[in-house]
Amino acid sequence: MKENVKLSVPIQAHGEEVSVLELRRPTVQEVRAIKALPYKIDRDEAVTLDMDVAAKYIAVCGHIPPTSVNQLDLADLNDAAWKVAGFFMTPASTSTKTSSPSSTTSPGSGNPTLSM
Numbered sequence: 001m002k003e004n005v006k007l008s009v010p011i012q013a014h015g016e017e018v019s020v021l022e023l024r025r026p027t028v029q030e031v032r033a034i035k036a037l038p039y040k041i042d043r044d045e046a047v048t049l050d051m052d053v054a055a056k057y058i059a060v061c062g063h064i065p066p067t068s069v070n071q072l073d074l075a076d077l078n079d080a081a082w083k084v085a086g087f088f089m090t091p092a093s094t095s096t097k098t099s100s101p102s103s104t105t106s107p108g109s110g111n112p113t114l115s116m
Helices: 029-034 049-062 073-088
Strands: 002-013 016-025 039-041 045-047 100-107 112-115
Touching: 002 073, 016 049, 016 073, 029 049, 045 073, 049 073
Parallel strands: none
Antiparallel strands: 002 016, 039 045, 100 112
């Protein structure tokens, strides 16, 4: 899964101008290395960003150096941070089939049944 962030102000990364930042889903290994989630859940269950952690994920998942993350416009930083947080709130693959039959087992019978 990838998310694009169209930057309102281009940045420099690896000696090139970047106007669209492509963010990929972080790996488990990367999450373990960063040792934190890019968001926090408050007592009232509101989700708030942890910008320091989100910036680390933006660098890793966007394949840009931390110095390039520091060049982001505030609106672009906010947009990218929420997209990174979204990777943690949705599964990597979601089923788009809504009307196809699925096979299940009827309770107690052990026999497969079709459900629509």
